[in-house]
Amino acid sequence: MTSFQSTSVEWSGETPVPQKLSWFQRLQPSSLLWLFLAAILVVLVVAPMSMLLVTSFTDGATGGWTLGNYVEAYGHERHVTALTNTLKMGAAVVVLKLLFGVPLAWACTRTDMPGKNFVRYGVFGAFILPPYLGAVGWILLAGPNTGWINRAWYALSQSSEPLVNVFSFWGLVLVTSIGGFFLVFVFVSTAFEMISSEMEDAANMLGAGPVKTAMKVTFPLVLPAIIGSAMISFLGAIALYGVPALISIPARYPVVVIQLAEFFSFPLRVEVAAAYSIPLLLITMSLLGLQRLVLNRKGYTSISGKGGERRLVKLGKWRWAMFGYCFVVVALAVLMPLIVLLMAAFSKNWTSFSFDGLTLSNFYYVLFQHSSSQKALITSVSVGAVAATAAILLALCIGYIVQRKLLPFSSALAFIAVSPFVIPGIVLAIGFYAAYAFPPLALYGTYTILVLAFVTRFLPIAFTTSAAGIRAIHPEMEDAVRILGGGRLEAVRSVVAPLLKRTLAGGWLLIFVPAAQELSTAIFLVGPTTRVVSVVLLDLSEEGQLETLAALGTLLLLIIVAVVAVGFRYLGRDFMLRRQ
Amino acid sequence: MTCLKSIAAAALIVALPLGGAAAGEMTAAETELYEAAKGEGTITWYVSQTTTEFADGICAQFIERYPGVGCNAVRASGQVVFQRIQQELQAGALQADVMSTNDDGQMYRLKEQNALAQYAPENLEHMVPAMREMADPENYWITSGVSPLVIAYNTRLVSEEEAPKNWTDLYDPKWKNQVAIGHPGFSGSVGLWTVMIEDLYGWEFFEKLEENAPQIGRSVADGHNLVVTGERKVALAPLSLIEADARGKNSPIAAVFPEDGALMPPSVTGVMSDAPHPNAARLFVNFILGPEISEYLASDYRYPLREGVPLAEGMRPLDSYRTNVIPIEEGMARVPEIQTKFRNTFGI
Numbered sequence: 001m002t003s004f005q006s007t008s009v010e011w012s013g014e015t016p017v018p019q020k021l022s023w024f025q026r027l028q029p030s031s032l033l034w035l036f037l038a039a040i041l042v043v044l045v046v047a048p049m050s051m052l053l054v055t056s057f058t059d060g061a062t063g064g065w066t067l068g069n070y071v072e073a074y075g076h077e078r079h080v081t082a083l084t085n086t087l088k089m090g091a092a093v094v095v096l097k098l099l100f101g102v103p104l105a106w107a108c109t110r111t112d113m114p115g116k117n118f119v120r121y122g123v124f125g126a127f128i129l130p131p132y133l134g135a136v137g138w139i140l141l142a143g144p145n146t147g148w149i150n151r152a153w154y155a156l157s158q159s160s161e162p163l164v165n166v167f168s169f170w171g172l173v174l175v176t177s178i179g180g181f182f183l184v185f186v187f188v189s190t191a192f193e194m195i196s197s198e199m200e201d202a203a204n205m206l207g208a209g210p211v212k213t214a215m216k217v218t219f220p221l222v223l224p225a226i227i228g229s230a231m232i233s234f235l236g237a238i239a240l241y242g243v244p245a246l247i248s249i250p251a252r253y254p255v256v257v258i259q260l261a262e263f264f265s266f267p268l269r270v271e272v273a274a275a276y277s278i279p280l281l282l283i284t285m286s287l288l289g290l291q292r293l294v295l296n297r298k299g300y301t302s303i304s305g306k307g308g309e310r311r312l313v314k315l316g317k318w319r320w321a322m323f324g325y326c327f328v329v330v331a332l333a334v335l336m337p338l339i340v341l342l343m344a345a346f347s348k349n350w351t352s353f354s355f356d357g358l359t360l361s362n363f364y365y366v367l368f369q370h371s372s373s374q375k376a377l378i379t380s381v382s383v384g385a386v387a388a389t390a391a392i393l394l395a396l397c398i399g400y401i402v403q404r405k406l407l408p409f410s411s412a413l414a415f416i417a418v419s420p421f422v423i424p425g426i427v428l429a430i431g432f433y434a435a436y437a438f439p440p441l442a443l444y445g446t447y448t449i450l451v452l453a454f455v456t457r458f459l460p461i462a463f464t465t466s467a468a469g470i471r472a473i474h475p476e477m478e479d480a481v482r483i484l485g486g487g488r489l490e491a492v493r494s495v496v497a498p499l500l501k502r503t504l505a506g507g508w509l510l511i512f513v514p515a516a517q518e519l520s521t522a523i524f525l526v527g528p529t530t531r532v533v534s535v536v537l538l539d540l541s542e543e544g545q546l547e548t549l550a551a552l553g554t555l556l557l558l559i560i561v562a563v564v565a566v567g568f569r570y571l572g573r574d575f576m577l578r579r580q
Numbered sequence: 581m582t583c584l585k586s587i588a589a590a591a592l593i594v595a596l597p598l599g600g601a602a603a604g605e606m607t608a609a610e611t612e613l614y615e616a617a618k619g620e621g622t623i624t625w626y627v628s629q630t631t632t633e634f635a636d637g638i639c640a641q642f643i644e645r646y647p648g649v650g651c652n653a654v655r656a657s658g659q660v661v662f663q664r665i666q667q668e669l670q671a672g673a674l675q676a677d678v679m680s681t682n683d684d685g686q687m688y689r690l691k692e693q694n695a696l697a698q699y700a701p702e703n704l705e706h707m708v709p710a711m712r713e714m715a716d717p718e719n720y721w722i723t724s725g726v727s728p729l730v731i732a733y734n735t736r737l738v739s740e741e742e743a744p745k746n747w748t749d750l751y752d753p754k755w756k757n758q759v760a761i762g763h764p765g766f767s768g769s770v771g772l773w774t775v776m777i778e779d780l781y782g783w784e785f786f787e788k789l790e791e792n793a794p795q796i797g798r799s800v801a802d803g804h805n806l807v808v809t810g811e812r813k814v815a816l817a818p819l820s821l822i823e824a825d826a827r828g829k830n831s832p833i834a835a836v837f838p839e840d841g842a843l844m845p846p847s848v849t850g851v852m853s854d855a856p857h858p859n860a861a862r863l864f865v866n867f868i869l870g871p872e873i874s875e876y877l878a879s880d881y882r883y884p885l886r887e888g889v890p891l892a893e894g895m896r897p898l899d900s901y902r903t904n905v906i907p908i909e910e911g912m913a914r915v916p917e918i919q920t921k922f923r924n925t926f927g928i
Binding site: 078144145146249252254258264267270369531540542545 | 624626631632633635636639652653654655656657659660662663664666667668670671672673675676686689757758763765766795796797798799801802803804805806808809810811812831916923924926927928
């Protein structure tokens with residue numbers, strides 16, 4: 001294609017002249033799609049977070065620019081203490097979660113420990129049990145005077161001091177940890193499964209004993225997974241609302257989320273709450289940076305990769321000791337709290353449980369008499385399902401564009417899609433509140449704002465799941481469709497979607513389960529008609545109606561377990577215990 | 581007295597020729613409100629005054645009397661309810677129609693914010709005068725109950741002689757790890773209780789109480805549960821919840837009327853000025869003062885609002901023991917400061 005330019009006396013050569021496109025011609029379907037996705041991400045992520053930042057510098061009364069919110073937020077010793085307390089608590093939780101998750105992951109993937117399935121199911125149970133129900137279970141177990149453990153202790157020892165007290169720093173740490181070590185287990189198991197025994201054999205042959213091999217080969221290989229899961233654990237711990245509301249108030253251990261709730265009480269100071277949450281955001285961001293720095297300096301991330309033989313470590317006489325440890329973890333995390341919750345749900349008064357006194361009246365009450373429970377169950381399940389579906393679909397679109405490099409700047413979309421990962425749920429809620437609660441949108445108390453916030457909260461999981469799934473599909477297959485005359489959409493419909501079905505369904509469940517239980521994001525966004533189960537449970541806990549609460553919690557668990565069981569049937573049991 | 585004047589005015593406006601109608605029959609004004617309310621749907625009632633169970637009971641009776649009008653009770657502790665209403669007002673998306681609280685200072689603030697509607701229900705006429713006078717003289721809110729805060733103790737673990745006699749007994753070292761109180765940052769009536777105690781004994785009271793490591797709940801409504809289960813031997817609790825447990829359910833709990841005076845926080849109810857269901861909201865507030873609810877209150881060991889409704893068996897009449905009332909302006913002025921002091925002393 002050549003052209004002749006009138007001003008030139010020579011032929012202009014073989015280089016094509018760039019075509020001038022009008023803005024209208026640039027608006028091709030693909031760019032429109034990019035714009036559309038970008039707009040969605042702006043609504044979900046960029047706007048609430050910018051609003052949070054802007055609000056933190058806005059004078060509540062005049063609307064002008066101010067630093068006063070930061071002075072108010074951090075100018076009080078008590079407020080600073082809550083932040084340092086949170087960091088201490090977060091650090092302790094990380095340690096405990098690793099102590100729970102890493103040995104269990106190792107035992108289940110690399111050893112000949114008996115009862116692996118039991119442990120896997122137990123760990124999965126810890127994922128399904130919402131943190132606030134775990135907390136209530138532990139209040140029934142370790143309340144200082146009437147907790148089951150302490151009652152047994154008083155009867156046995158004649159002591160007047162409780163053996164364990166859930167209303168303490170360590171109670172808070174334990175209860176926070178039992179809910180979140182599932183992710184540590186999943187991440188670290190995956191890493192263990194990637195290590196080939198040949199590498200360990202090499203170390204053995206060169207004269208290293210089992211301990212040295214573990215320290216020099218095995219452990220460094222899983223270190224990235226451990227650090228990554230430690231990050232997630234920390235983020236999860238500092239952003240949780242339910243557990244501190246139930247435990248840290250009686251324990252008198254103020255943490256950031258309780259302080260944030262105080263800013264939301266009268267006089268309502270959203271600006272100060274925003275200012276107070278910015279450092280939390282900075283901390284999580286710098287942790288992420290630190291993680292990158294640590295992992296990039298050393299080159300071991302690249303070593304991992306599937307392949308090679310994996311032999312199980314023979315534990316010999318330690319087999320049962322290992323199982324014993326795993327059993328203790330599962331008992332602390334799931335069995336003990338769940339059993340006492342069920343006992344409370346079926347009795348009139350949880351402290352005087354007897355098999356003769358079993359009753360269904362609590363269930364009848366929450367299902368048919370209590371004003372908001374029945375509706376809240378429906379709301380939780382449907383908002384969870386809608387949010388999970390929306391997040392997965394959105395993530396699929398973005399993931400596909402990013403992986404196939406269909407559009408320029410697609411990596412920017414990917415970055416925004418995973419960024420909510422560093423935003424604590426309660427901070428996200430404040431951002432959403434600041435951005436969308438007010439007129440002209442006035443979304444406060446609507447289902448829309450709940451779904452939007454939940455989609456944002458779980459977008460990172462959705463994106464990582466779908467992106468990994470798409471990466472595994474070779475573009476050749478789609479090219480075949482296109483050579484045969486099908487369009488891009490046709491290729492997605494007939495190749496990508498069927499191949500990804502399992503991955504997407506697994507991802508959907510991974511989002512649905514926490515979304516149906518979500519409290520931290522919901523607490524400032526629900527209205528009287530959009531109450532989700534978690535919020536109703538929290539209100540019930542204020543009244544000390546632990547039997548009713550246990551019954552409602554049991555119903556929520558039953559629904560979630562039913563949905564997951566369908567998933568198991570369809571996807572196979574292992575889908576969630578292995579990373580996609 | 582403006583109060584009496586406006587009640588008289590209200591009575592004139594509703595222009596009832598004869599006294600109150602018996603339960604079942606509707607007055608002319610009631611019928612008119614009911615007709616207007618039918619088209620509006622379901623009211624949202626934010627309530628911290630009672631437990632969820634009791635509030636749901638009120639709603640159920642309301643729906644029974646007025647078919648076609650719905651009632652959704654949303655129960656939380658006083659400060660939480662107030663926070664949600666403030667959030668809604670700020671967001672310009674008011675969802676609440678009616679609010680009931682044990683902290684009348686909250687009503688006062690809402691009135692200042694022009695968030696309350698002026699409404700004098702016709703049933704005011706039949707109220708116990710002492711209770712009627714606790715309400716707003718300009719009829720921005722009504723008294724919807726009184727629930728004295730007293731001391732609860734577990735009768736299985738504590739004998740009547742051992743039990744505390746007055747508030748200062750709560751910091752007796754023998755109750756170490758055995759006291760439960762609420763948090764003034766969450767509960768409205770605990771806020772007023774904290775003001776009352778500071779007036780009586782100064783802030784040292786709380787410093788001494790702190791040494792007993794009280795369990796601090798959020799609402800005042802869980803103290804009685806802690807006592808019944810035996811988790812705590814003594815607790816700050818509303819009289820009605822103690823009596824309902826003790827007499828209604830035969831639980832091992834009893835009330836002590838402190839010699840230095842129970843706290844009498846009037847429970848108050850107001851209609852929001854921008855209520856999404858204005859007529860249904862007014863119908864509801866009038867219904868609260870009707871005979872059904874007074875009987876319902878009495879049956880649950882609470883004080884009935886109407887004259888002539890007998891107390892539940894064993895209930896002591898309000899004037900038979902000492903009570904302290906915190907004047908509304910004082911409570912309002914001092915609660916925020918007292919919340920901070922409380923947080924500093926108890927570290928939460």
